[in-house]
Amino acid sequence: MTIEVWVDVICPWCYLAKRRLEAALRESGGTGGVLWRSYELVPEAPAVPGLTTVETMIGFGEDGREVTARFARIRRLGRQEGLTLNLPTARPVNSFDAHRLIHLAGRYGRRGQALEAVLRAYHTDNLDIADHDVLAGLAEQAGLDPGEARRALALGGPLAAEDHLGELVRADERRAAELGVRGVPAFVRGGEVVAAGLPSQQALTALLLDLHEVRGEVAGMAESFPAADAQGDVRSPR
Template structure:
């Protein structure tokens, strides 16, 4: 079975869906390959790192409504064994993160990279719009962080990764 998943690193529902898919595949009794495809929920540039709670409050009608949404998704994430720390999460443009996922795919580490980036964003409060931070995440899963940073800083990288 070949599964194609379009998701964004900063989408909590994508993070939950990835965990649910992994659990379903663990119970599946046949061969399966999963390929993650880049999808940006918000491709607009993020000029300065901002707390995700501040950004979502402005987008969804104020802090009270945003807190309701955070509480719901946090509870569902917890039921799947995920820790979502929205107090720490930073709003980020995910274009470079998607490029890094594509680079990791060339080393058969795509799912590991996506997982590490989601954990960095949702649990650790790392600004995944920062190229040095992305290189550190690459290093955290055993990939060459210096090579990752070089790749991300190369103008031709988006065309090769299919992330344009």
């Protein structure tokens, strides 16, 4: 059975969850498939980079020391999964076009590769993932034709008559709303949300193998994080 996973590319918990799910897939012998779905945590975010993540959060009134400590914890978690997460110096941007690119990659069976390229570009390399030239380069890294990626991305936007890739993103988001998904990462199996936030690799392996009653087991095996961290990231109020 396929596990659907809703993610946003600007969410560090989603990058961590992807690594844990990949490890769980190896541990389970590749049982079941994974389908990555689109979600925008901040759909109104600008398409041009502005303040860093740290500056943004402090600007919203959060304590600077608490923000620094939180990002240090995320960085440690990243190292445990083999990731370099440079979240403090990332500059949040609108993720819609990045999701459109990932759906383009899905036409060629390379959605996971495109998602990986975008996640690394934002969280590790701090690139502008709203920039079409950057996205075309990431498309090439994922095994796509960068020229096709540029042309497909150029078809979108508020004035576009047709935007098939954008409609795929919106369809994912509508289904998330129907399922009651309000934050990411969120894991869905058989039309039911079975896990949210950052479960342990063991919990994800159990989910893939269907060894346990998923609701109780995933909740019981989830790691002990502060509440806001364990729940992943929640969409901002609109």
